[in-house]
Amino acid sequence: MRQSLAQIEREFEQESLLDRQRREQLRRQAMTRTRVRRREKIETNQKLRFLLLVGSLMLTVVVVTWAMFQTLAWLMG
Numbered sequence: 506m507r508q509s510l511a512q513i514e515r516e517f518e519q520e521s522l523l524d525r526q527r528r529e530q531l532r533r534q535a536m537t538r539t540r541v542r543r544r545e546k547i548e549t550n551q552k553l554r555f556l557l558l559v560g561s562l563m564l565t566v567v568v569v570t571w572a573m574f575q576t577l578a579w580l581m582g
């Protein structure tokens with residue numbers, strides 16, 4: 506009986522160790538997934554802001570060019 510009880514205790518300890526290792530591995534994987542998702546969200550927001558910046562710059566160029574030619578036509582006219 507003692508031998509089987511000691512064996513059961515060893516198996517329980519081994520199983521506990523494996524459970525701790527599995528939990529730690531799952532925690533690390535969850536942290537990695539969270540980091541990747543956060544990075545992807547930031548990159549998406551950065552792309553959107555960049556496109557808005559480029560769009561506003563292009564609109565500014567068009568408006569300034571149009572205003573410049575209108576002013577030039579008014580002065581020459």
